[in-house]
Amino acid sequence: MNLNDPIAIRVRGIVNRFGAQTVHDGVDLDVRNGEILGVVGGSGTGKSVLMRSIIGLKTPEAGEVEIFGESMLNREEDEALAIRKRWGVLFQGGALFSTLTVAENVQVPLREFYPELDQDLLDEIAAYKVVITGLPADAGPKYPSELSGGMKKRAGLARALALDPLLLFLDEPTAGLDPIGAAAFDELTLSLKKTLGLTVFLITHDLDTLYAICDRVAVLADKKVIAVGTIDELLALDHPWIQEYFNGPRGRAATAAIDRKVKIEA
């Protein structure tokens, strides 16, 4: 495993089918080391399925997935485990363990991979992860059913960050958050990327997020990745879906918001 590989995730020719329905037909994608890659696409284009294929929750029918130069498909379980330590995943609904408190949820991966850590240090680590992700200080002993949607997301992120991963997979992190919370989440992702040198694979529909923090954006459509690039590069392309996406009413609103922000800062 080469952690300085310029390409953190390399996906080649992924094919995914559910019965007769083909979701992916030859998906190629590179995620560069240290970038935030936004993945967009219409509903049902298989953004989450792509993420699940990369993290090994779904074995694709064909194709190749490499993480830091290591092939991830058909690995022995214990080898895959060593690589799994390197990433954190935030699922759409948070996927917190419902029978554990927030603090215990954050400590699960730590306990699993580093059983030698003592309880005091585990508590301290969980405490600052909880604060870093913007949860209130009394959230530690709460159960997921007592949390709001936004707090669940933050707790899920705290758990995803528990092992200080190099790779972070976020599935619609800002969906269902209020604009202030969403903006705070964006800044959090950005600052984590800067301080920890994270590579982030970010599935989102949130145009503000795309404009604010993504280095590049990959567009999933027609069962393939049809384009990857900065938003400006994508806008220069003549694909109807991309044009509709970024130049539709919501796309223009997001651009206007960014322009306003730039003006105020200038």
Added chain:
Amino acid sequence: MIEFANFTDTSDGKNRRLSFSGGLTLARMGDLPKRLSAVEGAVNQIDLSEVDRVDTVGAWLIYRLGKDQNAIICGASDDTRHLIGQVAKADEPVKMRPEPLNPVLRVLQEVGDSTTTAMQTLYGLLGFFGAILIAIAGVMRHPSRFRVNAVIQRFELVGVKALGIVGLMSFLIGIVIAQQGAVQLSQFGAESLTVNLIGRITTRELGVLMTAIMVAGRSGSAFAAQIGTMKLNEEIDAMRTIGVSPIEALVLPRLLAGILMMPLLAFYAMIVTMLGGGIFCWLSLDIPPITYVQLLREVIPMTDLAVGMTKAPVFGAIIAITGCFQGMLVEGNAEEVGLKTTAAVVQAIFLVIVLDAFFAVFFTWIGWV
């Protein structure tokens, strides 16, 4: 390869300095936290110039050491300093676990909780029963709201799909009753009474009771789990907002399936049990099938069958109602579904056996013996 985290302890008389080296990351931490907490005496300087990589856990350890010892951190790269700053910002007192309770109070609280839960369950069950009656009245007034498809589907799941397992169970029980009965009765030279034993115990008690237990385990649990999961997914809430009564849409079909399928299954179970017993009698006691059937007709009064078939729909209703009721009680998390499913089966079987005792007394009282 990055080295494991390590530190050296040097002193130049005035200043004591801890110099760290290697990777201050979770993966390269080793026993560093323990060794750090074993350091005694005041430290003035923390030197990070030999450190390769730092993650937030490493940054936290350095920050905590610096804070506890009031030491100066030097030689840190910009990134590391930034990271330590971030971690420092996150240093707030955070509650980790719920406040522990006085044990005496806890016992009291748990006794009180269980009592109120039991009372509320009873009250809720009564209310649930009422809601079912209202739904039945509603469907009677508007027959078009009756969900034929849902009911037929339940018939299949509760009745048809249970035929295999109920049949197998009944057949084996028939053999066991015949065999055990024959062994005991042969001591009195009364093997031929085995037929009486099989015929009467099956029609009066075992056919219905064993079927009820099997249906409670198969369908009562399924009802609780299905409805509980729907409750968690907010499907029940969605139904209510659309204007569909969950009692009508979910509970009534299951109740009807329970009431109608239980007698059929119970009758089937009786026949198969007698078949099993008959085969044993034929092979082991030399009672030919034709004689066996003739004997059965002589020894089983019609009232026995009536006793069994009266109980069956009641048991079916009880199993369906407890299953649906427990499913509706699910709240909060996935673990609840499991708990309520267990509760549904346990309560259903318990209630069936209690009612069976009442039925036994009642039928004796009216002279159906």
